[in-house]
Amino acid sequence: MRFSPGDRALYATDLSAYRQVPIGVVVPKDADDVVAALAACREHGAPVLGRGGGTSLGGQTCNVAVVIDFSKYMNRLVELDTERKTARVQPGLVGLHCRTATSEHNLTWAPDPATFEYCTLGGMIVNNSCGVHSTMLGMNGRSSDSVEELEILTYRGERLRVGAGTDGLPAELRDKLVALRDRYGDLVRERYPKIPRRVSGYNLDDLLDENGFHVARSLSGTEGTCALVLEATVRLVDWPPSRSLVALGYPDQYVAADHLMEILEHAPIGLEAVDSSVTENLKKLRFNLDAFALYPEGGAWLLVEFGGETPSEAADKGRALMAELRRNRHAPTMKLFEDRAEQKKVWLVRESSIGVSRVPPDLETWSCWEDSAVHPEQMGAYLRDFKKLLDRYEYYCVFFGHYGQGCVHSRITFDLRSAEGVRKFRSWMEDASDLVLSYGGSLSGEHGDGQSHAELLPKMFGNELVGAFREFKAIWDPDFKMNPHKVVDPYPLDSNLRLGAAHHPRPVTTHFRFPGDRGSFALATERCFGVGKCRRTEGGTMCPSFMATREEKHTTRGRAHLLFEMLKGEAITDGWRNDTVKESLDLCLACKGCKGDCPVKVDIATYKAEFLSHYYARRLRPASAYAMGLFYWWARLASRAPRVANYFAQRAPFGPVLKRLGGITPNRALPVFAPQTFTRWFAERGSNGAGGERVLLWPDTFNNHLYPATAIAAVEVLEALGYRVEIPRRPLCCGRPLYDFGMLKLAKRQLRQILEAVAPEIDAGVPVVGIEPSCVAVFRDELVNLFPEREDARRLSEQTFAFSEFLARDGTGERLPRLDGRAVVHGHCHHKALVRMTPDEAVLGRLGLDFKVLDSGCCGLAGSFGYERSHYDISMKIGERALLPAVRKAPKDALVIADGFSCRQQVAHATDRRALHLAEVIQLALQGDVAGEYPERR
DSSP states (O other), X not given: OBOSHHHHHHTSBOSSSBBOOOSEEEOOSSHHHHHHHHHHHHHHTOOEEEESSSOOSSSTTOOSSEEEEOTTTSOOEEEEXXXXXXXXXXXXXXXXXXXXXXXXXXXXXXXXXXXXXXXXXXXXXXXXXXXXXXXXXXXXXXXXXXXXXXXXXXXXXXXXXXXXXXXXXXXXXXXXXXXXXXXXXXXXXXXXXOSSOOOSSOOGXXXXXXXXXXXXXXXXXXXXXXXXXXXXXXXXXXXXXXXXXXXXXXXXXXXXXXTHHHHHTTOOSEEEEEEHHHHHXXXXXXXSXXXXXXXXXXXXXXXXXXXXXXXXXXXXXXXXXXXXXXXXXXXXXXXXXXXXXXXXXXXXXXXXXXXXXXXXXXXXXXXXXXXXXXXXXXXHHHHHHHHXXXXXHTOOEEEEEEGGGTEEEEEEOOOOSSHHHHHHHHHHHHHHHHHHHHTTOBSOSSSOOTTTTGGGHHHHHOHHHHHXXXXXXXXXXXXOOBSTTSSSSOOOTTSSXXXXXXXXXXXXXXXXXXXXXXXXXXXXXXXXXXOOGGGOOSSSSSOHHHHHHOOGGXXXXXXXXXXXXXXXXXXXXXXXXXXXXXXXXXXXXXXXXXXXXXTTOOOHHHHHHHHHHHHXXXXXXXXXXXXXXXXXXXXXHHHTXXXXXXXXXXXXXXXXXXXXXXXXXXXXXXXXXXXXXXXXXXXXXXXXXXXXXXXXXXXXXXXXXXXHHHHHHHHHHHHHTTOEEEOOSSOOOOOHHXXXXXXXXXXXXXXXXXXXXXXXXXXXXXXXXXXXXXXXXXXXXXXXXXXXXXXXXXXXXXXXXXXXXXXXXXXXXXXXXXXXXXXXXXOOHHHHHHTOSHHHHHHHHHHTOEEEEOOOOOOSOTTTGGGBGGGHHHHHHHHHHTHHHHHHHSOTTEEXXXXXXXXXXXXXXXXXXXXXXXXXXXXXXXXXXXXXXXXXXX
């Protein structure tokens, strides 16, 4: 039970434009906990709101209520019946996790919206979500069409199992539902639109005799306003083992929409649309560009997926469609994708549409008019009229959606910051609803009504049917305490806005300058609009601490929302001193996974450093900050007598005492200082007399003092390739460890020293090559964020290259030697976020290695993080999620390659393998060694 101001602020918003601070949050471990929590709420008359992944788009999961978060514990697939093709699931089960479990039997839960990797089945059921493959369920393809039975809990404490028919219903409840059906049945038949996607309103049509009086399905799509779902039995569909994907390029989305019906005649299992408004944003954000490069020419695209028992069967269906379309006078451009890896890439563009629907801070779009729906045969005409309405209001819109079922996703540039902008927004909502209803359509075709559409329901259904909705809610929730004022008796659509005319975040002075957010920390925190991609638990890097804890406060989204609330100053009133914000940021590994994986580039590592600098202003920091944040100075001191330093660090009783005093876990060995630093080796060896292009190799503190062999290998490789290697003329450090503890004044001083010391090299345009990814990240990222006005900072940032990146430049890699053997490759988080693994793959390919880049996320050590006593357990849990098991399973004759110092340390700590830097691998090739026979060197 979590009722602190910070916990309440954490759940104040979702993926919508709305915000309401809840009363508190309950995280139940089982159904009995939910019963007990509801009883307590009933005793105090407190409203209740169920929540899954928090990705509702209409404000469904924002309310002044007690939030019950099902996602952390109640997330199991309880039972799978492959013969009946059903699954019994808990409400917090993630859609992708359900598919992973059922696809082994060639079955799946069909509705899969863009948030399928992290949204929950309970959320999808109560919002009646759809998705790409909803067509496999039949005409409607909504979550409700999959529901066979629900176990529900009403506000008054009734725990019932409901399905089709009246079995199991208390007599009074049964009689009320039958009477409601009899009274309004004909009106339901008359007023409900006859289109594939109608999600607005309650599913009173499921109570009709011809639909089997299906009580469970009538409760689906009620958005938590009638009861809580404790468990669901859902129908699965056959999941074709083979796929083909046809991408069709059209001049624009209007022409594409005109051809939907002829494509639907070929019975695809998915028919989606991507407009150029999406792909232009991809280019601006530099996100998934390699995926978009696969698309055929066009200004809008339809993605048509076919399934089959064999690859050839699926491909033949795609070819049949293409053959027919070629006979048209104005045939689209076409590409058939048979390879699953390529298909996945092509789908990435569509899947990222929500995330790239805004480009902070220049393009701010909102989902308030998100998913209107018409019949597919009317889509072209509707879209043209929709565009005319946008032009009249001078709004810009990002388009994508499930066009095969007539559902349009639209992200519009509403001004929700000014009173006039909000008035204009309300006027648009009125006119847009008139337009879609004139086509016999639905306000919502996928994501439900929530607060954004509910006020408009009388237009769609008439006052009498809206009255029936109210009666239906009263049957289940006579106290009107279940998610009140959503769908029934709704809040006005222009109230409870996340921003609004009254939004004035407190002004703050920061060390970082946030040039990408117009110099505003407040705008930086507003980048996150709640898409929730950081709640993934499989694949990618973001967010390692959430993957380990399944806590909302440890997501990128949760941290950004808390900082937003801190500046808003309503729920969180003590600003930089707030302990809930600090606790949330404490398990941030500063891995920058969010900067790489988040479509809008939320950068919690930077926000954390900024927060800690203010939190600890005029305060003592924890001991670990001084022990590890100041490592550069300790290392310089130790280098004067490394044997003495190692003696005291490694021997009892001195080592354990040093660890305890420094806040370091007893489970890790302290680093061993090298007998000779790299910089001393470089100075003593003298000039090698080589000519060629000048290169400034950056001697980072870790490799300089602890593993000079890595830097020596880099020198040998660069010189062998014809470069003249230089290093800075004086000791320098980029200050990477300082950021983890918010020591930004000291970090800025270090960077000023660097800019002064290497000024001649900056002016001469000498490339700076870094072998430690975290130090490269400082020059590429933090440097220009702290000193955006300095030209030398900008130039140094542009002249800095990761080792692999430098070698992958034109021509350089062609001179690499060959190295036979196998390798597994782990990418450092900072490297993946700012450089990507493309240059590493290019270099390893030129070496001739048979290699695999692991999808291993973060190693878990992350600089000082995994050395801290309070973080050791979570550090190991993160490492054991993917990386460490993958290393243990790697063939013994395969090289393990990891450029990050922390990554190599974690591998050495938890496995019997030693990881090599890419420079050491190329050094192997130069020496004529073979993979797997690298000698131990320091």
